[in-house]
Amino acid sequence: MDSRELFEILVRENQGLVRAFLLSAVRDAAVADDLLQEAFLIAWKNLDRYDRSLPFGPWVRGIAAKLVLTERRRYARSKVYFVDEEAIRHLERGNDDVHALAGDTLDEKLAALRTCMDGLTDYQRTTIRLHYEDGLQCKDIAPRLGLGLESVKKHLQRGRAALMRCIRGRLREQGVGAGEAHFRGAES
Template identity: 45%
Template sequence: MLMVYLRSLVRDEAAIDDLFQESMIVAWRRLDECDPERPFGPWLRGIASKLVMAHYRKQKQVPVALHEAVLSVVDRHFENIGLLAGDTWDEKVTALRECVEALPDHHRNVISGRYFDGLQTQILAEQLDLTLEACKKRLQRGRALLAECLRKKGALSAAEVTS
């Protein structure tokens, strides 16, 4: 759902990917600020919307679609979608935990190092005694395996897997 949200606000595919990853990293670092009694989606979209605004400020252009009233309407639509099964905090975390644990060791090591430990890819490659390109390829394949696992568990749509 986060990719869909970002696609509704940004047209540049590379920027969408960057904003998605940055949103996930910020969310991971601020996980202790998230109230597990409240839906996860609105909290994560709040982080993403701030990053989108910063992205456009850097470019010195803010599209009309990012006016606060428009963002509010878009967020309400996503809240309604978020009420469907699969959007609770526990469901998302459980699915992600199970999928990470199911990864082969060589993929789990790079995913954990990059996203859970916050290591830069170059440093991770050095620690795992890999070339930078081999490390990037493992990350790419590990993310694809995670996405497929999350899709099978109903925690990620097929459209999000292919994006």
């Protein structure tokens, strides 16, 4: 197996979490995918700088974070809606915490998130499913559920907040220090 094939395995294993980070940081999913490709390309070209004692995914995620900030600087005056440095750090820490969830693969780590869905109210769970699984906009969800647009948005937001709380709980159960430190501020 040559280095290119090994790198492909690393891409396959890590692109999910890096992409999740970019989707958190960048408004446009197409831009997020472009940055994802660029981040891995840069990782490839800088492989000899990669400290192999550290996990590969967060290293590429760090490259992606730099790209986001660069793009933000470049388009600062054109309202492209990239998050700022403080926000990037927060998202990076959160992404690290997801990385720290129990499980060898991303699917195993995200099993916690799927399980947490069971703890949502019916409206929260249905709103999240319609929005993310079926790709419906809030205005399309509202008539289906017989709710106003604002109520749909609030169910969505409260559902996501509940999922975040649930993930924090999982991290605490695992005794993940970084996660506790990160989330303590958000809970106060």
